[in-house]
Amino acid sequence: MIYREAGQYKTTYDTDTQIFPIAQDRYAMLAILLIAFIVIPFVATPYIFSAILIPFLIFSLAALGLNILTGYAGQISLGTAAFMAVGAFASYNFMLRVPGMPILLAFILGGICAAMVGIAFGLPSLRIRGFYLAASTLATQFFVVWCLTKVPWFTNNSASGVITAQQIEILGFKFDSPQEKYLLVLGIVCVLALLAKNMVRSTVGRSWMAVRDMDVAAEVIGFRVMKTKLTAFAVSSFYCGIAGALFAYCYVGTVEPEAYNLDLSFRILFMVIIGGLGSILGSFFGAAFIVLLPIVLSMIVHVTGLPNSVTSNVELMVFGGLIIFFLIVEPHGLARLWQIGKEKLRLWPFPH
Amino acid sequence: MSDSAQRKIGDVILKADNVSLSFGGVKALTNISFDVREHEIRAIIGPNGAGKSSMLNVINGVYHPQEGTITYRGEQRKDMDTHAAAKSGIARTFQNIALFTGMSVLDNIMTGRNLKIKSTFVEQALWIGRARREEMENRRVVEEIIDFLQLQHVRKTPVARLPYGIKKRVELARALAAEPSMLLLDEPMAGMNVEEKQDMCRFVLDTNDQFGTTIVLIEHDMGVVMDISDRVAVLDYGKKIGDGTPDEVRSNPEVIKAYLGAH
Numbered sequence: 341m342i343y344r345e346a347g348q349y350k351t352t353y354d355t356d357t358q359i360f361p362i363a364q365d366r367y368a369m370l371a372i373l374l375i376a377f378i379v380i381p382f383v384a385t386p387y388i389f390s391a392i393l394i395p396f397l398i399f400s401l402a403a404l405g406l407n408i409l410t411g412y413a414g415q416i417s418l419g420t421a422a423f424m425a426v427g428a429f430a431s432y433n434f435m436l437r438v439p440g441m442p443i444l445l446a447f448i449l450g451g452i453c454a455a456m457v458g459i460a461f462g463l464p465s466l467r468i469r470g471f472y473l474a475a476s477t478l479a480t481q482f483f484v485v486w487c488l489t490k491v492p493w494f495t496n497n498s499a500s501g502v503i504t505a506q507q508i509e510i511l512g513f514k515f516d517s518p519q520e521k522y523l524l525v526l527g528i529v530c531v532l533a534l535l536a537k538n539m540v541r542s543t544v545g546r547s548w549m550a551v552r553d554m555d556v557a558a559e560v561i562g563f564r565v566m567k568t569k570l571t572a573f574a575v576s577s578f579y580c581g582i583a584g585a586l587f588a589y590c591y592v593g594t595v596e597p598e599a600y601n602l603d604l605s606f607r608i609l610f611m612v613i614i615g616g617l618g619s620i621l622g623s624f625f626g627a628a629f630i631v632l633l634p635i636v637l638s639m640i641v642h643v644t645g646l647p648n649s650v651t652s653n654v655e656l657m658v659f660g661g662l663i664i665f666f667l668i669v670e671p672h673g674l675a676r677l678w679q680i681g682k683e684k685l686r687l688w689p690f691p692h
Numbered sequence: 693m694s695d696s697a698q699r700k701i702g703d704v705i706l707k708a709d710n711v712s713l714s715f716g717g718v719k720a721l722t723n724i725s726f727d728v729r730e731h732e733i734r735a736i737i738g739p740n741g742a743g744k745s746s747m748l749n750v751i752n753g754v755y756h757p758q759e760g761t762i763t764y765r766g767e768q769r770k771d772m773d774t775h776a777a778a779k780s781g782i783a784r785t786f787q788n789i790a791l792f793t794g795m796s797v798l799d800n801i802m803t804g805r806n807l808k809i810k811s812t813f814v815e816q817a818l819w820i821g822r823a824r825r826e827e828m829e830n831r832r833v834v835e836e837i838i839d840f841l842q843l844q845h846v847r848k849t850p851v852a853r854l855p856y857g858i859k860k861r862v863e864l865a866r867a868l869a870a871e872p873s874m875l876l877l878d879e880p881m882a883g884m885n886v887e888e889k890q891d892m893c894r895f896v897l898d899t900n901d902q903f904g905t906t907i908v909l910i911e912h913d914m915g916v917v918m919d920i921s922d923r924v925a926v927l928d929y930g931k932k933i934g935d936g937t938p939d940e941v942r943s944n945p946e947v948i949k950a951y952l953g954a955h
Binding site: 352353354356357535538539541542543544546547549550552553554556557558559560561562563564571618 | 752754774775777778779783784786790791792793794795799802803804806807809811813816817818819823824827828831832835866867870
């Protein structure tokens with residue numbers, strides 16, 4: 341099949357602003373969605389669901405959330421895991437304390453709680469930027485985890501500070517098996533990714549990018565910088581909050597506040613940087629790189645038959661090497677590599 | 693393009709009275725009064741550091757003067773607020789191009805329409821109803837501006853990849869997208885070759901002529917300034933040393949001494 345757009349005329353602005361303006365991209369996306377929703381549930385094993393696909397999707401969502409804040413709105417944050425924790429523990433408490441609370445509503449409310457925390461901790465961004473802002477978002481990270489550990493109410497007075505996620509049930513249907521949980525996560529991630537794409541192609545997204553690129557000019561043409569930055573913090577934290585709730589309910593099942601530590605924040609930041617700042621697709625690439633590559637590497641290394649002590653170190657070295665390699669080849673991330681590849685493919689096999 | 697009806701110079705719409713602006717001990721503007729009439733092309737000239745850009749920044753609220761008042765369309769205030777200025781129809785371009793480099797030309801110009809968009813955040817996220825309709829309507833207006841400024845070929849190019857002259861034009865396009873009644877241009881022709889300058893002059897004159905936009909212009913190219921402007925104000929060391937038609941300014945001895953030099 342040749343990747344050409346010859347003959348695909350766009351006669352309305354509506355068709356020109358589609359998410360996938362090129363027909364081949366639309367078919368490819370449709371195929372991916374069909375495979376993800378219909379084929380994979382039948383062929384994948386429980387191990388693949390719970391160790392690979394579910395974490396990949398959840399981290400993609402968290403990376404997407406951070407990408408909105410850092411990639412689109414230009415505000416660096418090291419508090420991603422904290423927002424995830426707020427989402428998870430808020431959802432848990434809504435489920436626990438409100439009788440008959442529907443789980444999806446609990447997720448959304450958890451996301452909204454995270455958004456409010458995000459707005460509060462986003463306030464410093466109005467005065468400071470760059471590394472200083474990153475340092476101030478560290479406060480979020482430490483404060484939230486400290487708060488969830490020290491106030492027993494949040495963990496329902498659990499002695500160890502560990503919470504066990506409640507049963508997921510939507511309209512009487514119980515999501516128990518990894519396969520069912522996968523479908524739930526996939527559905528939520530697809531909907532939220534679509535919403536994010538819509539945001540970034542309309543005025544709210546342009547306001548984020550305008551503030552990122554040149555805040556004085558953004559103000560002069562009429563954007564309200566304060567509102568724009570806080571909206572970015574709110575939306576980003578909402579996405580992270582939902583991701584955090586899914587992390588607790590669909591991935592680990594039992595979770596303590598310490599699981600959402602600075603290490604996790606950094607992992608998600610790396611996903612965004614490697615995947616591509618300011619790209620929705622890049623969030624998925626980045627999550628795939630960080631989540632899937634170690635698994636693939638460990639499989640490859642184990643085949644060599646070296647002793648375990650060697651393989652685990654080789655794995656980490658290769659992983660680190662690959663991160664550096666990709667950042668040197670394309671500092672703008674895998675999403676940019678993908679884009680360059682597509683542009684080349686449009687001309688292939690001709691040189692110009 | 694012949695002189696259209698809009699090209700009649702009207703009443704004073706913007707008036708600065710005794711404006712003084714200082715940064716710490718540095719006096720950027722001292723006791724400046726000046727006015728702009730509707731539909732005219734008003735130039736501000738002067739040597740580097742004379743306070744020309746500061747004057748524009750005071751007009752659209754980036755800087756807040758310590759003394760003096762600004763009257764815009766009958767409303768007198770101590771200083772303008774950038775948002776209020778944008779809302780009341782003042783748009784501007786910057787001396788050092790202030791485009792959003794990570795976005796395409798189209799998106800940059802679309803940002804200029806932001807005040808026309810009424811749809812809510814939720815509507816935009818869902819891409820339904822009003823949000824989608826507004827996006828299309830504004831796109832149509834933006835396409836007209838793209839036609840007007842001949843930017844069709846770079847419509848979807850990221851701004852960072854464009855040459856300097858085109859960037860300046862995109863910045864003008866973004867300002868025009870707001871359909872401003874007053875346009876502040878900070879050195880729109882700086883660093884351009886003759887051909888690009890001619891193009892830019894044409895665009896400025898056409899804007900003034902077709903849309904009746906009032907233009908306040910800072911420019912160093914005296915040929916351009918004397919040719920296209922209706923009135924010229926001359927600043928030097930934050931003080932106004934001359935004001936009037938190009939001919940009056942050209943023969944003002946103080947202006948010749950400070951800026952123009954003897955010919």
